[in-house]
Amino acid sequence: xxxxxxxxxxxxxxxxxxxxxxxxxxxxxxxxxxxxxxxxxxxxxxxxxxxxxxxxxxxxxxxxxxxxxxxxxxxxxxxxxxxxxxxxxxxxxxxxxxxxxxxxxxxxxxxxxxxxxxxxxxxxxxxxxxxxxxxxxxxxxxxxxxxxxxxxxxxxxxxxxxxxxxxxxxxxxxxxxxxxxxxxxxxxxxxxxxxxxxxxxxxxxxxxxxxxxxxxxxxxxxxxxxxxxxxxxxxxxxxxxxxxxxxxxxxxxxxxxxxxxxxxxxxxxxxxxxxxxxxxxxxxxxxxxxxxxxxxxxxxxxxxxxxxxxxxxxxxxxxxxxxxxxxxxxxxxxxxxxxxxxxxxxxxxxxxx
Numbered sequence: 001x002x003x004x005x006x007x008x009x010x011x012x013x014x015x016x017x018x019x020x021x022x023x024x025x026x027x028x029x030x031x032x033x034x035x036x037x038x039x040x041x042x043x044x045x046x047x048x049x050x051x052x053x054x055x056x057x058x059x060x061x062x063x064x065x066x067x068x069x070x071x072x073x074x075x076x077x078x079x080x081x082x083x084x085x086x087x088x089x090x091x092x093x094x095x096x097x098x099x100x101x102x103x104x105x106x107x108x109x110x111x112x113x114x115x116x117x118x119x120x121x122x123x124x125x126x127x128x129x130x131x132x133x134x135x136x137x138x139x140x141x142x143x144x145x146x147x148x149x150x151x152x153x154x155x156x157x158x159x160x161x162x163x164x165x166x167x168x169x170x171x172x173x174x175x176x177x178x179x180x181x182x183x184x185x186x187x188x189x190x191x192x193x194x195x196x197x198x199x200x201x202x203x204x205x206x207x208x209x210x211x212x213x214x215x216x217x218x219x220x221x222x223x224x225x226x227x228x229x230x231x232x233x234x235x236x237x238x239x240x241x242x243x244x245x246x247x248x249x250x251x252x253x254x255x256x257x258x259x260x261x262x263x264x265x266x267x268x269x270x271x272x273x274x275x276x277x278x279x280x281x282x283x284x285x286x287x288x289x290x291x292x293x294x295x296x297x298x299x300x301x302x303x304x305x306x307x308x309x310x311x312x313x314x315x316x317x318x319x320x321x322x323x324x325x326x327x328x329x330x331x332x333x334x335x336x337x338x339x340x341x342x343x344x345x346x347x348x349x350x351x352x353x
Contacts, residue, residue: 001025002137002170004043004051006130009062011055013043016166020207031060031079038086038093041198045167046241046277047136050092053083054129057100061122069108072118076101076125088289089250089320091242091279100128133169139274140171142334147177147237147272150330150337153186155234158224158262160193161252162204163239163272174237174272175208177332182214190216191227195252197298197317221254225261236262240273247325247342248285249273253318259327268329275333275350285322293317 004013011028017040018024026042028034034056037043043052060079066072080097087093107124108117151157157178161167164175172179181188190209195201202218209216219227227233236258242250249255249271262269282288298315301308309315331338335349347353 002133003045003048003166004055004133004169006055006058006126006133011052011059013037013052014166015042016044016204017042019166019203028056029059030063031056031083034059035082035086038083044200045162045239046090046092047140047168047173047274048166049087049090050096050276051129051133051136051169053086053093054096054100054132055126056083057097058122058126058129061125064122067118069117069121072121073104073108076104087291089241089291092274092276095276096129096132099132100125103128136169136274137171139276139334140168140173140176141180143173143272143274143332144171144176144180146334146336147174147270147332148180148184148186150235150268150270150332151177151181151186151188152234154188155186156189156191156227156232158191158193158227158233158236158258159205160201160221160236160238160255160258161195162200162208163237164205164208166204166208167239172208173239173274174270175205177237177272178214179212182212188214190214191224191233192216192218193221193224193254193258194218195254196221197301200252221257224258228261228265228267231265233262233267236267236269238269238271240271240277241320242282242288243271243273243278243331243346244282244285244288245278245280245343245346246284247328247331247338247340247346248288249323249325249328249331250285250288250290250320251323253321256321256323259323263327269323269327270330270332270337271323271328272332275335278333278346278350280347280350285324288320288322290322291319293319
């Protein structure tokens with residue numbers, strides 16, 4: 001089953017907030033509820049968010065009562081802004097919406113409209129959203145083939161956050177690489193960072209690894225340095241929500257600390273990044289917008305059924321950090337593994353030069 005899919009004229013998504021305790025698929029009929037679902041992390045992971053936003057735009061087209069191209073385009077532009085505001089860091093969201101709107105603009109040609117023309121646009125938006133979803137699966141599998149070559153039989157790997165099928169339409173980015181290496185017959189073991197405060201590693205990555213039959217152990221985020229220094233880890237694989245033109249990588253909070261520890265101990269560090277997540281318009285990572293989420297995600301944590309923080313405590317909940325390119329060994333893309341100098345080679349990977 002795909003994480004994000006269109007069925008019965010609705011967008012359907014696996015509710016990732018309740019895994020692994022329960023498996024439920026939620027249905028969405030309007031773009032505003034899709035935007036809220038993205039904000040609330042019903043769906044998460046840059047590629048999955050991008051696909052969800054594309055389908056959300058399709059819903060907006062069918063919601064629009066306009067029979068003219070002009071009116072429909074205005075409604076789609078309004079919906080685009082709503083969807084793009086739902087989460088700022090993951091570039092795939094804006095990329096998917098802008099890709100669809102750019103093609104819609106070319107299709108409409110700015111001419112006068114009839115009801116048939118408006119319906120053609122509505123169906124075109126849905127077709128393009130489905131195309132984005134299907135392409136994501138194929139891109140993930142291509143990345144996985146390139147990345148799996150970096151993994152040797154017997155390797156122990158550290159993985160942060162969740163980058164599997166749940167973070168994409170299907171298959172996964174960094175976890176897709178690990179899954180492919182496993183299916184190739186390589187005996188591997190994965191140390192899974194909990195990934196606080198929402199515990200995507202302990203909840204989602206561990207759940208996925210169990211489905212695939214891959215050996216794993218959950219570790220607290222601050223344990224990674226111990227295993228790296230002890231020589232018990234051969235490689236680190238992570239995802240990315242946005243990668244700047246110079247190879248700086250924005251990913252789930254805690255990635256930077258993992259990269260520092262890996263670099264200090266000579267352990268290769270590989271982000272696995274579809275080219276849609278590479279933002280060539282940003283020269284470096286300091287320009288990447290960083291999301292700060294509700295402090296209750298930190299303050300609401302419990303240990304053995306009891307609240308951890310004092311009742312009146314305050315918290316900061318930064319959702320992402322930026323790993324500078326000097327800590328990155330190579331970036332796995334669907335077009336191959338990109339090595340420094342990233343300023344030159346990432347552009348080649350994205351533009352196919």
